[in-house]
Amino acid sequence: MASPSLVWLRDDLRLADNPALRAAMDRGEPVALLYVLDEESPGIRPHGGAARWWLHHSLASLRERVKELGGSLTLRRGPAERVVSQTVADIGAGAVYWNRRYGGAERDIDAGLKSSLREEGVEVASFQASLLHEPWTVTTGSGTHFSVFTPFWRACLALPTPRAPLPAPRALDGLTPPPSSDELDDWGLLPTRPDWTGGLRETWEPGEPAARARLRTFLQDDVPAYDRARDEPSAGATSLLSPRLRWGELSPFTVWHEAVEAHGTAGFLSELGWREFAWHTTFHAPDIATKNLRxxxxxxxxxxxxxxxxxxxxxxxxxxxxxxxxxxxxxxxxxxxxxxxxxxxxxxxxxxxxxxxxxxxxxxxxxxxxxxxxxxxxxxxxxxxxxxxxxxxxxxxxxxxxxxxxxxxxxxxxxxxxxxxxxxxxxxxxxxxxxxxxxxxxxxxxxx
The missing domain is CATH 1.10.579.10 (DNA Cyclobutane Dipyrimidine Photolyase, subunit A, domain 3)
Incomplete structure (x- = not known):
């Protein structure tokens, strides 16, 4: 009897260059995709208002794309460890895959789940997807983590070239019937009284297709002026890719390779490096939002x-x-x-x-x-x-x-x-x- 694969999505709301999804498809069994809205686990910081708006629309976009390919996106709310375990039991999953997270509370949840699921005989694997270089792979000559950006980024550039991005699947072998799912609108991610998001709607279109389009536009039209004009707020020279990377609608591997192919500037690439440095630091100081590093x-x-x-x-x-x-x-x-x-x-x-x-x-x-x-x-x-x-x-x-x-x-x-x-x-x-x-x-x- 088939034992489906479960892909637990987090800050990787995309189909292209998604190693966890690729691993599930390579396993050869039907695939279920799950997103958990976890605002209850210890140490998890609930999303802010603007982030909740983006999350709603990014999930809606992803759900439609998954449906077009023959799959379904299951939405469930609650403490991740409990919800993922319950979903595994509900569908009889034989394998669970996810892309790694680097915050302290998130790592604790993932480690606990990996241990408990393996004890139950479920295959579990995690993958590098949201950082070009994982925090523990970039060290000083004495083996410690970096505290200054320039030598950190120099060390990153001396490492092997980041892997090539993976293609998006052309079809998904989903479960029939699909697992039970919450309704996205029931999560209340969108403000209503009052609805203050008019400017967000005018400015952004969340979702992977729009992210890909923005990357193409930036590389075609804006890169030549980037180093000269990026500090001028009226110039429109910045990439506007930060929310796309934050929600994982684009992977840093995709941005890196396409920018290099388009002769992107060292200045732009170093902005990816600054993002890497922020996570490198946070990995070693997970209480960064509340306590002074110094x-x-x-x-x-x-x-x-x-x-x-x-x-x-x-x-x-x-x-x-x-x-x-x-x-x-x-x-x-x-x-x-x-x-x-x-x-x-x-x-x-x-x-x-x-x-x-x-x-x-x-x-x-x-x-x-x-x-x-x-x-x-x-x-x-x-x-x-x-x-x-x-x-x-x-x-x-x-x-x-x-x-x-x-x-x-x-x-x-x-x-x-x-x-x-x-x-x-x-x-x-x-x-x-x-x-x-x-x-x-x-x-x-x-x-x-």
Whole structure:
């Protein structure tokens, strides 16, 4: 009697270059695809609002593509270990395949499942699919993990060329009848009262086909100007691939090889490297979203939180044009240009003296590309407390940044034409206060 293969999908919502799916098909038995919405397992961080919107539409797209190929996508909700085990029992699966995850809580779940399923006689295998180089394969000469990007990326480039991407299946041998499934609409991933996602709908089309189309457009039209214009928020030179990689609608192997074939710039490829470095760091510091990587920053004397300042920052009403433009772009589109992300983050931490974790939480809720590594990693980089972090004394001046990267105010005019013009703080005075606070960290580190 046939024993079906179960493919457990996570942050790999695609058919092309999906090693777990390929392994299941190569096994030669019918294949069931499962996605579990797990918001209950210990340590699992629930998705933010913008991410939930993206997930809904990406799953809807994937479900239709799977159906067209003769398969079905089963949706179930609950603690992953329990749900996957129950699904295995429901369909009599003889093998379970998934692509690896690198967060601490996720690794614990996967390891527990792998052990328990194997004890029951089920074949279990996991695969490398979301990183070009798995975190434990890139080490310093002394065998430790890296804490600085440039030598990390140099070491990555010295490794063998990343494997070629796998083709998408032309057909799927699904189960008849398919396993019982939740209705996607019943998960309540889309906001309704109010529905604030109009800007997201105008900006994005989630799903693997749209991801592939965006990659082609970027490589054909935008790569030549990438290194020159990527820091200009009005230039439209960035790839806009970050949510596609975050949700696994594209694999990094596909992006890497197609970019190389299209003579993509070293600057663009290094952005893939920065993503790898964020996960490399998170693998070795899974509490990155809540704890300073550089523990001496625990001594930073954060003043009492000003709710009005935090709200002004969140709403894009600080009176600082570039900051307000970025925060309004974020609210409308679920995205913000990378240069402006650094400026808005620096303003929150170093001018408003608000703990970086507050900003990280807001970005987690409002970004469509927020993931468990890049979001906290980049916030710690700006705050000075992270790996290869910006020096504590580097305070981005948003006015100078605007003159340099938005000299004609095209970006500011697009997003913040009606924003307040009276700054809520004095940039020079707050910079001095930030430097004085960082001196406390410096003295504490020296005394310890």
């Amino acid at each position: 523990r001496q920053y625990d001594a930073f004397p954060w003043p009492r939180l000003s709710p009005s300042h935090l709200e002004a920052w969140q709403r894009g009403s600080t009176g600082i044009p570039l900051v307000d433009a970025g925060m309004r772009e974020l609210w409308h589109t679920g995205f913000m240009h990378n240069r402006v992300r650094m400026v808005t983050a620096s303003f929150l931490v170093k001018n408003l003296l608000i703990d970086w974790r507050r900003g990280e939480e807001w970005f987690w809720d409002t970004l469509v590309d927020a993931d468990g590594a890049s979001n906290p990693f980049n916030w710690q980089w700006v705050a000075g407390s992270g790996a290869d972090a910006a020096p504590y004394f580097r305070v981005f001046n948003p006015e100078l940044q605007a003159k340099k990267f938005d000299p004609q105010s095209l970006y500011i005019s697009q997003w913040a034409a009606d924003a307040p013009t009276e700054p809520i703080v004095d940039l020079a005075a707050t910079r001095k206060a930030a430097l004085a606070a960082y001196e406390v960290v410096k003295r504490t580190a020296t005394q310890s």
